Amino acid sequence: MIRRLPPLRSLEAFIRVVRAGSAKTAAAELALSPSALSRRLGALEDFTGKPLFERRHQSLKLTSDGQALYDAVAPLMDEMIERIDRLVDTGKVMRLRLGVLPLFSTQRLFPRLGELRTLHPTLHIDIDTAHQAEVRLGDNLDAAIVLSEGPDPSLHAVQLDHNSVHAITSRAMADALGPQPDEARLAKQTFLVHADLPASFEAWKAAIGLPGLEPVAVDHFDSGQLLLEAAAQGLGIAIMHDDHYARTHDERIARLYDIEVASPYSYWFVCRPRALLSRPVRLFHEWLIRANL
Numbered sequence: 001m002i003r004r005l006p007p008l009r010s011l012e013a014f015i016r017v018v019r020a021g022s023a024k025t026a027a028a029e030l031a032l033s034p035s036a037l038s039r040r041l042g043a044l045e046d047f048t049g050k051p052l053f054e055r056r057h058q059s060l061k062l063t064s065d066g067q068a069l070y071d072a073v074a075p076l077m078d079e080m081i082e083r084i085d086r087l088v089d090t091g092k093v094m095r096l097r098l099g100v101l102p103l104f105s106t107q108r109l110f111p112r113l114g115e116l117r118t119l120h121p122t123l124h125i126d127i128d129t130a131h132q133a134e135v136r137l138g139d140n141l142d143a144a145i146v147l148s149e150g151p152d153p154s155l156h157a158v159q160l161d162h163n164s165v166h167a168i169t170s171r172a173m174a175d176a177l178g179p180q181p182d183e184a185r186l187a188k189q190t191f192l193v194h195a196d197l198p199a200s201f202e203a204w205k206a207a208i209g210l211p212g213l214e215p216v217a218v219d220h221f222d223s224g225q226l227l228l229e230a231a232a233q234g235l236g237i238a239i240m241h242d243d244h245y246a247r248t249h250d251e252r253i254a255r256l257y258d259i260e261v262a263s264p265y266s267y268w269f270v271c272r273p274r275a276l277l278s279r280p281v282r283l284f285h286e287w288l289i290r291a292n293l
Contacts, residue, residue, distance in 0.1 A: 099133030099144030103224035
């Protein structure tokens with residue numbers, strides 16, 4: 001007797017919801033309405049005879065049975081997709097036009113791109129580091145990795161991280177300013193702030209208890225790499241993400257004060273929903289989520 005297979009489209013929807021952490025995001029990835037996605041999840045629950053999610057208002061949380069199913073099935077689905085991709089690979093070069101900030105590229109993307117090339121040798125990426133990547137999607141960009149308080153809701157978006165804000169200086173300046181915030185000393189300093197991330201400085205000032213701090217100057221940069229170098233050269237106090245500081249491994253710089261500040265900004269993968277129908281975008285999107293950069 002041939003055993004009945006579970007509905008594959010329902011399995012795909014189930015895995016997408018778990019990985020996206022949001023039914024809304026998963027529905028956008030699959031180009032489905034919320035009700036159509038719900039029907040697919042319901043069909044899988046009918047097949048297994050077990051509830052896979054706890055439904056709380058508009059959120060979905062895996063049950064223990066749902067977690068067990070995901071752990072068992074997701075790796076097999078990934079392997080099946082990769083094998084099918086290899087079978088349908090024509091050998092022709094696929095090209096992805098990706099917008100990404102330079103610091104993310106050098107610290108997080110490039111060290112892992114070899115893995116993607118091994119999986120998909122014909123997938124090649126054109127890198128665009130210009131600003132305002134979101135508004136150029138569908139024009140001269142297929143997808144982008146942006147640093148944002150929250151992307152345009154019309155876009156398909158996957159949040160890649162959560163960050164804290166650090167004040168970063170040369171070691172000599174950190175020693176001179178001491179371990180505790182001092183408004184008189186800080187008011188005499190120059191602060192270095194990314195032009196696209198002004199809210200980071202406001203969040204840091206509020207967290208150290210000096211929301212009204214007015215430094216002698218605030219210099220704006222359009223490059224995270226240059227911000228780090230300026231801080232290392234003693235040109236001011238750079239307001240940066242903790243991840244950038246941790247990954248730079250630059251012995252010339254130090255963190256100013258032992259204070260955790262939640263950043264208003266996160267890195268996001270974004271594209272127009274219809275772009276997920278493009279094989280280069282889909283392959284990169286799936287790899288990026290699995291790679292957990």
